[in-house]
Amino acid sequence: MRTKPVSDEKSQRKRFLSGNGFVPFILRRLLTSVLLVFGVTFISFSITQLVPGDPVAANLGQSAYSDPKIVAAFKVQFGLDKPVPVQYVKYVSKLLHGDLGISLSSKRPVLDDLKEYFPATLEIALVAVFLALVVGLLLGIISAVTRDRLPDQIIRVFSLTGVSMPAFWTALTAFYLFFFVLGWAPGTGRLAPGADPPPTVTGLYTVDSLIAGDFSTFKQAVAYLLLPAIVLAIYAIGVLTRFTRASMLEILGNDYVRAARAKGLPEITVIRRHVLRPALLSIITVAGVAFSSLLAGSVLVENVFSWPGLGQYAYRAAVGLDLPGIMGVSMVVATVYITMNLIVDILYRVIDPQMRDAS
Amino acid sequence: MTMVTKKMKKSKNSNSIWRQPLAVVGIGIIVIWTLLAIFAPWIAPYNPNAQDAAKFLAPSAAHWMGTDELNRDILSRVIFGARISLPYSLLLVALSATLGSIVGAISGYAGGKIDSFLMRVTDVFFAFPGIVLAMAVAAALGPQIRNAVIAITIVAWPVYARLVRGLILNAKQNDYVTASSLLGSSSLRTLIVDLRPNLSGPVFVLAALEVGNALLLLSGLSFLGLGAQPPASEWGSMVSLGAENFDRWWVGLFPGLAILTAVLAFTFIGDALRDAMDPRTAKALRD
Numbered sequence: 251m252r253t254k255p256v257s258d259e260k261s262q263r264k265r266f267l268s269g270n271g272f273v274p275f276i277l278r279r280l281l282t283s284v285l286l287v288f289g290v291t292f293i294s295f296s297i298t299q300l301v302p303g304d305p306v307a308a309n310l311g312q313s314a315y316s317d318p319k320i321v322a323a324f325k326v327q328f329g330l331d332k333p334v335p336v337q338y339v340k341y342v343s344k345l346l347h348g349d350l351g352i353s354l355s356s357k358r359p360v361l362d363d364l365k366e367y368f369p370a371t372l373e374i375a376l377v378a379v380f381l382a383l384v385v386g387l388l389l390g391i392i393s394a395v396t397r398d399r400l401p402d403q404i405i406r407v408f409s410l411t412g413v414s415m416p417a418f419w420t421a422l423t424a425f426y427l428f429f430f431v432l433g434w435a436p437g438t439g440r441l442a443p444g445a446d447p448p449p450t451v452t453g454l455y456t457v458d459s460l461i462a463g464d465f466s467t468f469k470q471a472v473a474y475l476l477l478p479a480i481v482l483a484i485y486a487i488g489v490l491t492r493f494t495r496a497s498m499l500e501i502l503g504n505d506y507v508r509a510a511r512a513k514g515l516p517e518i519t520v521i522r523r524h525v526l527r528p529a530l531l532s533i534i535t536v537a538g539v540a541f542s543s544l545l546a547g548s549v550l551v552e553n554v555f556s557w558p559g560l561g562q563y564a565y566r567a568a569v570g571l572d573l574p575g576i577m578g579v580s581m582v583v584a585t586v587y588i589t590m591n592l593i594v595d596i597l598y599r600v601i602d603p604q605m606r607d608a609s
Numbered sequence: 610m611t612m613v614t615k616k617m618k619k620s621k622n623s624n625s626i627w628r629q630p631l632a633v634v635g636i637g638i639i640v641i642w643t644l645l646a647i648f649a650p651w652i653a654p655y656n657p658n659a660q661d662a663a664k665f666l667a668p669s670a671a672h673w674m675g676t677d678e679l680n681r682d683i684l685s686r687v688i689f690g691a692r693i694s695l696p697y698s699l700l701l702v703a704l705s706a707t708l709g710s711i712v713g714a715i716s717g718y719a720g721g722k723i724d725s726f727l728m729r730v731t732d733v734f735f736a737f738p739g740i741v742l743a744m745a746v747a748a749a750l751g752p753q754i755r756n757a758v759i760a761i762t763i764v765a766w767p768v769y770a771r772l773v774r775g776l777i778l779n780a781k782q783n784d785y786v787t788a789s790s791l792l793g794s795s796s797l798r799t800l801i802v803d804l805r806p807n808l809s810g811p812v813f814v815l816a817a818l819e820v821g822n823a824l825l826l827l828s829g830l831s832f833l834g835l836g837a838q839p840p841a842s843e844w845g846s847m848v849s850l851g852a853e854n855f856d857r858w859w860v861g862l863f864p865g866l867a868i869l870t871a872v873l874a875f876t877f878i879g880d881a882l883r884d885a886m887d888p889r890t891a892k893a894l895r896d
Contacts, residue, residue, distance in 0.1 A: 289733035297763065298745055407631075410880070414872040416825055418832045419848050419865030426855050546738040550829050554852055565833060568744035576745045583738035 272599065279595055283588045290584040291345065294577050295338050305330065305571040309354045328354055328574075341577070350581075351574035355566055360578035363563060368582060369453025370440060371552070371559035375544045376454075377479035382486035382544075383537060389487070390494020390533075395521060397499065405491065412488025417547055421481045421554035428477055435477045438556040441470055478555045482548060486540045493536045497529040534597055538590035545583050629884070635877030638870055646691035653685035657842045665857050675859035677850055679840075683859065686842035687867050693843045695871065697758055698824040704762045705823075706816045709769025710808065716770065717777030718800055728774070731767045739764035743826065747835040754827075754843065757836035761826050765819070772815055773808055780807040814886060818879030821872040828868050844868045 306324055307315055314320045325331040329340060344351060350360035393405040428435040440455055441447060448458035448467050455471035501507065502525055510520045549561035556562075560579055567575030627633060645652060654673075655662070658681065666676040674683035716727040743760040750756035780786060786803050794802070828845025830836040832852075837843030844864040851861015 285729075286733055286736055289729065290736055293730075293733050293737065294742060294745075297742065298749060410631075410876055411869070411873060414821060414825075414869055414876050416828055416832075416845070416848070416865060416868045416872070418829060418845075418852070419861065419868065422848065422852050422855060422861050423858075423865065426858050426861075430856055542738075546740050549740050549744070550832065553833065564738075564741045565744060568741065568748045568835075571745075571749055576741065579741050580738055583741065584736040587736045587738075 275599065276596065279592055283592055286588050287581065287585055288342070290580055291342065291577060292338070294580045295341065295573075298571075298573055298576060299334050305354055305573060308569075308571040328352065341574075350578045353567070353575045353578075354572040355570035355575060356572075360574045363575065364560070364578050364582055365453065367558060367560045367563040370557060371545060371548050371561060373454045373456065374475050374479040374482055374551075374557065374559070375541065375548060377475060378483035378486060378544050379537070379541045381480065381483040382490050382540060385483075386487045386490025387494055387533070389491040391498065391521070391526065393491065393495040394498035394502065394525075397502075402495075406495075409488040409491035409495075412484050413492070414488075415484060416550075417481065417485060418550040418554055420484060421478070421551045424477055424481050425554060436470070436473045438554075440474050440558065441467070442474075445470065478551055478557055481555075482544055482551050485547060486544055489540055490533070490536060494529065494533055497532045498525055501525045501528050531598065531601060535594050538594040539587070541590055542583060542587035545586055629881045631877040632881030635874040635881070638874035639878070642691050642695060642871055642874075645688050646695055649689050649692055653682075653688045655682035655685040657681065657686045657689040658840050665854070665860075667857075668859050674863040675857070677847075677860050678854060683847070683863055686847060687844070687863050689842045690844045690847065690864060690867060691871075693754065693837055693841060694824060694828060694845075694868070697754055698820055698827055701758045701761055701765070701823045701827060702816050702820050704758070705765035705819075706769050706812055708762065709766035710773045710812055712766065713770035713773025713775075714777060714800060714804075714808075717774035717781070718796065718804070724774070727770070731770050734764065734767040737764065740826065740829065743830060744833065744835055747830055752835045752838060754831070754837040754841070757827055757830045760830070760835075761823065765823065765826075768819065769812060769815060772811060776808050776811060777804055780804050810886065814879065814882045817875065817882050821875040821879070824868065824872050824875070 305328075306321055310320065310324060314324075322331070329337055332340070341351060348361070350364070352358065353360050353363055356363055389405050389409065393402045393409075396402045425435065425438075429437060436442065445467070448455060448462045448464055448471075451458050451461050456468055456475070459465070459467040459471055507520060507524050510524045511517070515523075545560065548557075548559055549564055551557070552559045552561035553565065560582065563575065564579040566572070567579060660680040662672060662676045662680045662682055664676065664678060664680050666672050668675045672682050672684065674687060676682055677686070712727055712731070716724045716731075739761075742764050743757070746760035746763055747757045750759065781804070786799060789799055789803050827836060828843070828848070831843045831845030832849045834846070834849065837846050839846065844867050847864035848861045848868075851857070851864070854860055
C-alpha cells in the first residue's frame with residue numbers, strides 16, 4: 251500500500267488497520283466481508299438486469315398481462331417503473347434498514363419468506379455437514395494410512411463415486427429404495443401431512459419440538475429429515491474424504507513425521523499428533539466451503555423430497571424472475587459462505603501461530 | 610485425446626497416467642460414450658423420439674431399459690443423450706476456461722489496481738451460490754440448453770481466473786520474462802510467448818477436472834426444467850421424468866447412471882492428469 255502524507259490521526263488509523271495484531275486483522279476481515287456482501291447484491295442485480303426476461307409477464311396471468319393498467323400498477327407496486335440504477339440504490343438503502351423488499355411471486359416481504367424457508371434448509375445442511383465431517387474424516391484417515399492398499403483403493407473409488415453422483419438422481423433413487431421398496435423412509439416433506447409443526451422458536455423442527463417437550467414430533471422430524479440429509483451429505487463426504495487423504499499424505503512425507511516414528515512413538519500417536527493435527531487446518535477450510543455448497547446443493551435435493559426450504563424458494567424465485575427473492579437467497583447463501591470463511595480465517599490465526607506473520 | 614497422448618510422451622516417469630488403472634478405466638468409458646454418441650443412429654435399437662412402444666414397459670429383451678410415459682425406448686434415448694450432454698459440457702468448460710483465463714491473465718499481468726479490482730470481483734463470484742444465479746439467468750434467458758450453457762459459464766469462470774493469475778504471478782518472477790521485457794517485447798507478446806507455455810498444462814488439467822462438474826450442473830438445470838427441453842433426450846431431463854413417476858424405477862435410473870459413469874470417467878482422468886503434473890502445480894490445482 252502506497253502511503254501519502256496524511257494527518258497524524260489518519261495515518262495512525264491506517265497503521266492500526268493494516269497492523270498485524272489480532273483485532274485489526276478481524277476488523278479488516280469484517281470490512282471486506284461487508285464489502286463482499288454488497289458486491290454480491292450488485293452482481294446479482296446487474297446480471298438479472300442484463301439478461302432479457304420480463305418479470306411482469308412471469309408473475310401476472312395472461313389476461314392481467316394484456317391489461318396495460320394492471321401492468322402499470324404492478325410495476326409501480328414493485329418499483330419496476332423506476333430506472334435501473336434508481337432501483338438498485340433504493341434496494342441498497344432499504345437493505346441497510348433490514349428490508350429485503352417484497353417478493354414478486356409470494357407477494358410477501360422477502361425477509362419473512364427467508365425466515366420461513368431458511369431454517370428448513372439449515373436443518374438438513376447441519377445434519378449433512380456433521381455426517382460429512384465424521385464420515386469424511388474417518389474415511390480420509392483410513393485411506394491415507396493404508397495408502398495404495400486395498401482399503402485405500404476401495405475408499406478412493408467410493409469417494410470418487412460420491413462426488414460424481416448427480417444429487418437429484420441420488421435423491422430419487424434413495425427415495426424409491428427407502429420409501430417405496432423398503433418402506434423405511436416416511437415420505438416427502440418435513441412432517442406427516444396434517445401434523446402440526448412445533449411452536450416456532452428456531453424454525454428447526456427437531457430443536458423446537460425438544461423445546462416444547464414434544465418427543466413424538468421430534469421423532470417424526472428426525473425420521474423425515476434423515477434421508478434428505480444423507481443424500482445431501484454424500485457429495486460433501488466425497489470431497490472431505492479426498493481432501494483429508496491428500497492433506498495427510500502431504501504431511502506424512504515430512505521429516506518430522508519420520509523423526510517421530512524413529513524415536514519409537516506408536517503409529518497411532520504419530521498419526522494423531524503429528525499428522526492429523528496439522529492436516530486439520532486445511533480440512534477446516536474445506537469443511538467451511540463444503541457447508542455453503544450444501545446450501546446451494548439443496549436446490550436439487552429439496553426438489554425431489556418436496557422439502558420446503560431455501561432451494562425450493564430459490565427455484566420458484568428464479569422461474570418467476572422474482573428479483574427481490576433471488577437477491578434474498580443469494581445474500582443468505584453468500585453471507586453464510588463469507589461468514590464461514592471469516593470463521594476459518596480466525597481459527598487459522600488461533601491454531602497456527604505461523605499464520606500471524608504470514609498474513 | 611491428442612493432449613493426453615502428448616502428456617504421456619512427455620512424462621516417461623512412473624506418474625504416467627497410463628499406469629493408473631482408474632485413469633485407463635476413465636478413458637475407456639469416455640471412448641465408449643464418444644463412440645455411442647457418434648454412431649447413435651446405427652447403435653440405438655429404436656428412434657429415440659418414436660412413440661410406438663407401449664407405456665411404462667419394464668426392462669425386457671425388447672426394451673433393455675424399458676419405456677417411458679410417452680412410449681419411447683429409454684435405451685435409445687440414453688444413447689442419443691450422449692449427443693447432448695457430452696458436447697455441451699465440453700463447450701461449457703471451454704467457454705468458462707477461456708473467459709476465466711483471460712480475466713486471470715489480465716489480473717496477474719497488469720497487477721496493481723486492475724488486479725485487486727478483478728480479484729475482488731472474482732471473490733464475489735466465489736461467494737455466490739452458483740446454481741441460484743445460473744437458475745435465474747437460465748430462467749430469464751428462456752429455458753434452452755444453449756442458455757443453460759451461458760448461465761453456467763457466467764458462474765463457472767472464477768476458478769480458472771484464480772489459477773491463471775497465480776501461475777502468471779509465479780512465472781513473472783523468472784529471469785527470462787524480465788529479459789524479454791528489457792529486450793522490448795510488448796506486454797501482449799510477453800504474455801503470449803513467454804507466459805502462456807506455463808499456463809496451458811495446468812489450465813487443461815483444471816478443465817479436465819471441471820468437465821464432470823459442468824455435466825452435473827448442466828443436467829441439474831435440465832432436471833429442473835431450465836435446460837434442454839422436451840422432446841430432447843437429455844439425461845437430466847430424463848431423470849426428471851423418473852421423478853414424476855418414481856414408482857417406475859427404470860425411467861430415472863438409467864439416464865442417471867449415464868450421467869454418473871460419464872462424470873466418474875472425467876473425474877478419474879482429471880485426477881490422474883493432476884497427479885501426473887509436478888507436485889507444485891498439482892498443489893496449486895488442489896487449492
